[in-house]
Amino acid sequence: MSAFSRFTPLIQSLPASVPFVGPEAIERNRGLSVKARIGANENGFGPAPSVLRAIAEAAPETWKYNDPENHALRQALAAHLGCRPNNLAIGEGIDSLLGQIVRLVIEPGMSVVTSLGAYPTFNFHVNGHGGRLVTVPYVNDREDLDGLLAAVRRENPPLVYFANPDNPMGSWWDADSIVDFARALPETTLLILDEAYCETAPEGSTPPVGALIDQPNVIRTRTFSKAYGLAGARIGYAISTPGTAAAFDKIRNHFGMARISTAAALAALEDQSYLREVLENIGRSRERIGRIARASGLLPLPSTTNFVAVDCGRDGAYSKAIVDSLMEHGVFIRMPGVAPLNRCIRISTGPEADMLLLEQALPQVLKTV
Amino acid sequence: MSAFSRFTPLIQSLPASVPFVGPEAIERNRGLSVKARIGANENGFGPAPSVLRAIAEAAPETWKYNDPENHALRQALAAHLGCRPNNLAIGEGIDSLLGQIVRLVIEPGMSVVTSLGAYPTFNFHVNGHGGRLVTVPYVNDREDLDGLLAAVRRENPPLVYFANPDNPMGSWWDADSIVDFARALPETTLLILDEAYCETAPEGSTPPVGALIDQPNVIRTRTFSKAYGLAGARIGYAISTPGTAAAFDKIRNHFGMARISTAAALAALEDQSYLREVLENIGRSRERIGRIARASGLLPLPSTTNFVAVDCGRDGAYSKAIVDSLMEHGVFIRMPGVAPLNRCIRISTGPEADMLLLEQALPQVLKTV
Incomplete structure (x- = not known):
């Protein structure tokens, strides 16, 4: 070819x-x-019947680009999460946000710490930007917080990835352990705390949004693909400090969100x-x-x-x-x-x-x- | 912050x-x-009434990720265009494809040739990857093919961008001039021929798909956002040689396309x-x-x-x-x-x-x- x-x-x-x-x-x-x-x-x-109604209402308007600032969705999410809209960045699913985050911090040859067997799409993006994956084995089918922290101290990587609850094993840590891990990280290492499955997790396993929201080296990623039943809509979001969230604006595809999908996500959030x-x-x-x-x-x-x-x-x-x-x-x-x-x-x-x-x-x- | x-x-x-x-x-x-x-x-x-029906039918299925190979859409587009499915790469609008193309060829400091006042989102992506924009003024409100070619010969850039018909001026060149321009480029310069507005262009201004499809340094970009009335759906596509098209697979967000949007594009294409x-x-x-x-x-x-x-x-x-x-x-x-x-x-x-x-x-x- x-x-x-x-x-x-x-x-x-x-x-x-x-x-x-x-x-x-x-x-x-x-x-x-x-x-x-x-x-x-x-x-x-x-998806909820209310979401299907929202899709039907939005359909005739699909000739319009979606609001590039994602204003309504960020407002609604902020109210739901108890944070401010400028703590949030919206993306075409967590996959897209992961790609953007890797691009924000990784230059060829830099190390990235993750668990051996964790999310392959994250690894795809790291490889795609020339990063060097440093992997830590699972222990008892859980991601190894101590092992990840040790790898971070050894490698001084710009980026570490951790999912809670975990995919592919379905295991989890309690919120306090996650917060301790995040606080123990050097400020030069950005933590991606992937919470794609946080809605299905039990009380006490997901740190409150406020617990990490002032830490510039933490980005939490969430999605409408799992519990909300909108995988095909491609709506994910990142929670971080306003300064860190603003970095996405430097590189994201500003008109990348689908309009019907955004309407669907708004309706899904509404229908608790x-x-x-x-x-x-x-x-x-x-x-x-x-x-x-x-x-x-x-x-x-x-x-x-x-x-x-x-x-x-x-x-x-x-x-x-x-x-x-x-x-x-x-x-x-x-x-x-x-x-x-x-x-x-x-x-x-x-x-x-x-x-x-x-x-x-x-x-x-x-x-x- | x-x-x-x-x-x-x-x-x-x-x-x-x-x-x-x-x-x-x-x-x-x-x-x-x-x-x-x-x-x-x-x-x-x-969008067409038939598109609205397709959206309604697809809505209950939006809990499923879209087919990452975009098989059905590539098949339908290939039949419509008279090319093969592996000549096509699908993306979240031309904007997303432009970002991917820039990433495929530009390293910091490399030059990129475009017209002064042409598509700002392309420039956004070039800047975002550290490229150096070399601009050629419009002549008589048209992009200057001779001037662009001279800049290419002077700069030896990996990338040159040209839109036909043009945005923001609405002007255009005849197909033969476009083909001559593409053929005159060195094989080390990739041409993005942005044809977002080709459906509204008159006969004879858009080169036949076959005219440039064997040239590895040409990527033509098209969209469902304009004539098809689906800007909010985010469906664009690139036409190139199979080898060049395959490069997108190395970096694209494979599960990035919205499922309802894809169904809408298929229905729109059907309803000529x-x-x-x-x-x-x-x-x-x-x-x-x-x-x-x-x-x-x-x-x-x-x-x-x-x-x-x-x-x-x-x-x-x-x-x-x-x-x-x-x-x-x-x-x-x-x-x-x-x-x-x-x-x-x-x-x-x-x-x-x-x-x-x-x-x-x-x-x-x-x-x-």
């Missing part, structure tokens, strides 16, 4: 790798059809009673996944997210065989990418119809792999 | 500048209300009869703007876009006074940013209600400024 000859050396060194293959690509490549879409930690309980309903459904589905796993002799790990990591007791090849075989039954799930986490498969919560398909397919699959 | 202390030197050197202030911000800052939104080259004729209807409306509105301008003694410039640059015959301060005063009447328009283009105001086409407001307000405004 003939390509332009003068891409930067960094670009030329990058693989055309994709952090995640989508279920649609799996369907196309394998000639299969997804019946239970429980692999991407989406929210199969779907629907969110509570969904959170109950997610909790019940987590238990249901646990029962299905145990009935097949597998071990569900504790989770405070909208998915459950299930220990299959063997190696990554075994887990991969289960993932691939479940897909033959139309059940789309995923698994962690590195050992020892990859002894697990990762199953997203979802409606009972999906759980029934999983319940029927899993024992059959385990007989064959 | 306390900000993180270790942003890269490049980031620290950047202003928190915004390429365009949105009409919503103008409303908030000046306490005014936009009644005729004809300043951002949006399409006030709106609605597009023809809109193009007629745009053509009539261009003439209407011309008559309104002439009735006030102003000179409308020829345009093949969905806007008209109107020569007000004096300097930028005079044009700015007109722009600001029109807003007091609820008429939102914009103007070019640099001399001598800024002797003009720029008015987007729109429905008759908007034209009536313009027709009423303009003579009053001209009496006062």
